[in-house]
Amino acid sequence: QEQLVQSGDEVKKPGASVKVSCKASGYTFTSYDLNWVRQATGQGPEWMGWVSPKSGNTGYAQKFQGRVTMTRDTSVGTVYMELSSLTSEDTAVYYCVRRGERAHDIWGQGTMVIVSS
């Protein structure tokens, strides 16, 4: 079935970077953009940006410009999200989400990123 499987939880120190992966399966990888959304505990989801698996084009929310990089590797059907200069405010669950014809229809299981000294 169509699914997105993300890499495992991470613990990072302030100032470090984190790279989360998301492997797509069950559909043609290059057919749909993949987005990244994060959610801090008790908060609503927050959209971070998108990457086109087909072209590699990206678009980021202004809040994350200069600090986030989204890439893809078509040979393994995987997209990546790297966030740098981490602070405690970046502690959240990070989701990759397919932007299909029916809006954001498929979500990964989430990757918890904890930023703590």
Added chain:
Amino acid sequence: DIVMTQSPDSLAVSLGERATINCKSSQSILYSLKNKNCLAWFQQKRGQPPKLLINWSSTRESGVPDRFSGSGSGTDFTLTISSLQAEDVAVYYCQQYCRIPYTFGQGTKLEIK
């Protein structure tokens, strides 16, 4: 950015009764090419990712029970659960997907009275 505001923040409804959640966008989210509103509703249960229930403001996803319905247009939208079941306890979010950055409401926590 388009701001999505939900009301109420929390709601307690008896089993079998109707639950209504409202969502207001700060500007129109009409996608003119389709003449549809880019409004989605998600259900999130504890420890799980959000699950898409409704897109284009009123189109139910496959497998979603028909007690869930979406309505509205312009800037005002509603999610209705016609007869609340125990498994509907969750946080519900609206989202606009017309304009980047895509934005979500703050969520409505639905509980059993």
